[in-house]
Amino acid sequence: MALLEVRDLTVTFDTQEGKVCAVDGLDFNVETGETLAIVGESGAGKSQLMMAIMGLLAENGSASGSAMFKGRDLMSMTPKELNRIRGAEIAMIFQDPMTSLNPYLTIEKQMTEVVVHHQGLRRDEARAHAVEMLRAVRIPDPEERIKQYPHEYSGGMRQRVMIAMGLLCAPDLLIADEPSTALDVTVQAQITQLIGELGEKSNMSMILITHDLAAVAEIASRVIVMYAGEVVETGTVNDIFYRPCHPYTQGLLASVPRMDSSLDDPLRAIPGNPPNLQDLPAGCRFRDRCVKAVDACRSRPPVQVQDDGRTSRCFLDMMTGEVLEVPVSEEPERSGTEVLEPQAPASETVK
């Protein structure tokens, strides 16, 4: 049994302009000890997906589907039950280390609170444990630094504190939502490495949510690529980076500026803009920006699945790249949740 099994997860938001479907029927597993990367650009739904699982959606959001964690469905838990799991069995690291720490409390107070709450440790035990964790994330002189306030730490150091806090209760699953995005390049590399090493050392599973493909290449074992609320491709890290099937994945990889490319290589952008979630094109959501789009893309593309679990949501054959001859029938309508009907194709395409 996988550690986390997510089925048909759908997240919708009620907005002034109507319902917006941010995540549309997602299925995935996280196995024990693996690092799963969820990759996508802003608006792809990757963060909301995790917020839904953790019961942290904004007030106007609602989620349906199931998320079985060690056999229990997180989605049907009461806040009280969730509170026992969050921070203890599942920990999260958020993007912004500046705003995720309480500026009024010392690092010690914030760190020991977690273990006192979840594990019932005495203050001095909790403190010793916190110091140990700070040392594990390589904060120099942790006995002294634990007495300080967040503003006395640099951005990179604060993110280390966040990681240490996440690891305090030895969680089974660590969810890291863009852990290095707000940091400087030189520090990004350090944080990505640190997370990778900590994952390797323990048998902890990790979900890395990011748009940083280099971080994915460095620490993930499996990758889910999302676009406009859907999964477009899944595969092992080697599949995704060396043999990407979906035109979106291919475009994304080609658009990353690389230090190891020749100086004359042009930078290849994906044309157009991400679709408005309230006004999604009918058929394939990537169609308007896809350089390989064909007529068939006007209807919903099939999800192709290989024996090893690799998937691609596209009319192009995963193996050959040829257009599939007989489009597989459309996905069955999901029941139970309101499925937003795709609107007419967006009229504004930008050259």
Next chain:
Amino acid sequence: MSKPVLRVQDLAVNFINQTGGIFRRRERVLRAVNGISFDLHASETLGIVGESGSGKSTLARAILGLIKPSRGRVMWRGDNLTELDEEALRQKRKEFQIVFQDPIASLDPRMTAGDIISEPLWTFYPNMATVQVEERARGMMKMVGLLPNQINRYPHEFSGGQCQRIGIARALVLNPRLVICDEPVSALDVSIQAQIINLLKDLQKKLGLSLIFVAHDLSIVKHISDRVMVMYMGSAMELSTREALYQKPLHPYTSALMKSVAIPDPKLAAAARQDSWLTGDMPSPYDPPKGCVFHTRCPYMVKRCEADVPALRHMEDGNRVACHRAEELDLAI
């Protein structure tokens, strides 16, 4: 070579920060930009790269006269901008414009795209006919890859990349000769970043602009710069041509920045992990290290680096570096 359009000479910006209570008032001086000099030629692109706190944005703003420099000169086609009075500087600003980092925050949400793009025209040419202004705004939209029929839309109706295109159109509407782009793509998605960089590159070629492109990542400026200046704690560490810098950086900090850009390739990323060595954080800017500012993080540090500040000096090939050991180090990639 032609005469440079912009000469920055020994430019410095200090911020004074007061701390302590009423009775223990203490002034701390933060040297955000510490004696930067460079020339920029017509149609040339200079990339300025450094970590946050390196002073790159402050430098950009000081060049435009948005921040008053504490020392030094900014010579713009013969005029010393630091000595001009406010009105004269305002008139000069037609010739140099800026594109900001946050594409959405830098546009007024209550103005339409057309209003935003034509505002500089109204400011500088109040007597221009409305029809003419609108025509010009539409032309600009087309030039930056927006549909002219979107002229009456508001910023929230555009995506981040499109908003940045509006910001670029606004910067170009007065036909400037120099555009300073302060991290114009940092807030954008990867697939859109490439679009904006390519757009700026095309426009530069078409219009013969001089560009200063500020970024925190060497991989971003690689595709657009003719020369690159690497900054650290307010000082220039290296100023080299693109070809030289990306093949054989002269300064250990440049080399460290290059190595810290992870490569999106699982095998290379694993190899690079062994190789990256830049540790620790930047020291406090209020208390910069003596001698070379980089010596606390530099693996090639020797005694001399702790005492003597290295000058930004010319090497044989015309590239410039501020490192005592530049000749003996081989940092080729």
